[in-house]
Amino acid sequence: MFSHSALRTARSFSVSAAVSNRCIFYTQNGDPTKVLRSMTFPKLNPPSPNTLNLKFLLASINPADLNTIEGVYPAKPGPTSNLASNGLGSCEEPVFVGGNEGLAQVTQVGKGVEGIKEGDWVVMDNSQLGTWSTSRNVSFNDVIKLPASGLTEVHGATMTVNPTTAYNMLHDFVDLKEGDWMIQNGANSAVGQLVIQLARERGINNINFVRSRDDMAPLVEHLESLGATKILTYDDLNDKSLRGKVKEWTGGKDIRLALNCVGGEPTTSMTKLLGQDAHLVSYGAMSKKPLSLPTSLHIFKNLTSHGFWQTNWTKSHSRGEKENLISKLAEMMKEGKASIKAPEHTIVTIGATESDQEATEKIRGVFADISLGKFGKKVLLKLEETSL
Template sequence: PSTPTISLSSARGSICRYSTESSINGCTALLYRNHGNPSQVVQLESMELPSVGAKSVLVKLLAAPINPSDINMIQGTYAILPDLPAVGGNEGVAQILEVGSQVKTLRPGDWVIPRDAGLGTWRTAAVLAEDDVISLPNDIPLFSAATLGVNPCTAFRMLSDFEELKPGDTVIQNAANSGVGQAIIQIAAARGIQTINVVRDRPDLTQLIDRLKAMGASHVIKEETLRQHEMKELFKTCPRPKLALNGVGGKSATELLRHLQVGGSIVTYGGMAKQPVTVPVSALIFKNVKVKGFWVTQWKRTHSQDEGALRGMLDELCSLIRQGKLTAPACSEVGLQDFRKALDTAMQPFSSAKQVLVM
């Protein structure tokens, strides 16, 4: 099939044409012109690149994951949607090839990740505004860099911004084997915070429990256990959680919050079960439970003028990565041309490894 050459501006309108010529003037990208089933609407196409302007940079994408929110964005069901046509992908790591004359903070060779959602990372190269990206040290593993901006940042903020957690305190979470869940286990362990990790029952449960415990999980339990007497025994070994982190919704969320301390918080960052969070009135009034949500994209936008906030978080996360305390989730490397299979795999409910496009 022919791959027509098209030109488009980024969903965020940050690409402008300038008169100087860049060393690369085209790229291939995973583009969609309509919302729908990802493996049907996404196509591999050749695209022109604009010239590198004074405040722009030319980057070569190195690796970009396929996240659930990328899928929802293509399906048209996500909270923010790009103008179409759009390049898929919101996360990934790129290397700077060329910088414009007025670019101050970035140099060729630097690794960068997007500052915000909507950049369109599933492509071989891009011309971006300097302000669209933030640099990362390039001494961390490629897959860690490619998956740093969303899940570990979500985990980091949820462990930092809702309850004051001291070493020895407990956090309970569902979806413990998800990207966010694994980051929560590791960041909490690095801070001396105990975690109770709820996973769905599955054939390889024993291996999963072993794997999450090796990451630092204090306890790994099945959803059914939340309703059983075993919980009483468990709470002889650790205090009741101050914080519950919910990536599922529905019954699972209600079960989590039943175990919270008086005055604790449940923070929702995902809704895999596609069911609302149901809160008993008595938990609100008499247990003073607080029910909130977290969206890392909103956090980044709210803190876009506070350079130190994002930089400080990335520095801490990279330090954990270098110490071996924070590893990327299991990743499957996929070439750009194999995108259809990768999109379908990413949409499986028990997808074992994150699909990462490597350019």
């Protein structure tokens, strides 16, 4: 827990040191609406060899960030101890800076760094680096450079989690060709919408399941604009005639890839639509119910079930492979082409004149609203350098 004396120390330090940076941090796991805080800290020192100083332009707030703060997510951030010479953020009192995904601009380059220069845009090539900050010093191996032009800040800030997940699941398990079919649930999720766009780019037909709602028309129109071939609800899975309809749509061609982020009975029913030698890839469990698969699908149809976590993919692939993936995605996001649209989003700005107390109240309020589902779209965080 924070002591009042520690907070006073951090506050007095920030005022007396004519600081310019700010970050959102926590010192222990717990409810984000209670443990998150804002702190200001001095300008960064010149970068040491093989490191970069970054200025974050925009950062994502993802569902996994909430779980990380709560302490229930497998990926754990390391403590940060180079923000201050004493007090919070120092070696004596390290903190955890929030944020896993974001877009940054290189402001200074240390000796030994090659291929990256001041002004370049970069994204993170390592997890839990603490992107909810105005500035950070990182190893040059922890970032990947983006193309020189053609990307928006929103595209850059949302590139390394959902788009990479969608791309890899669509490419790594089944060698789908133009005209083939795939199926997914959670189709209106961030990853689901990206899968639709990437499938359209490759000419892959897609059947998409979403939760039923009173007015389906706006959602159907939106998903069709992204490239959805068919859009159904989980209730449709109970229709005994569905299998015949699917066979008619596909011309009898086997569906060999299913993507699952829901679990429970809807996923069980969805897998029954798969053909021979199909692969089920699970990357979430929104229903919080276990995955139950008929044994007959494994015996008679040779179904293979996989789990997918992008963090593991990042750890197990070379830097060159990761740079190649980011390059491909960036090309599809470039203005003028926009094969991948920027997600619908809200930008929360913590302004330069807001005190740490005001910033703390704002960020806790944001997480309270997120927990209540008030945003309904991607939340992005913009931290301005403080003028306090």
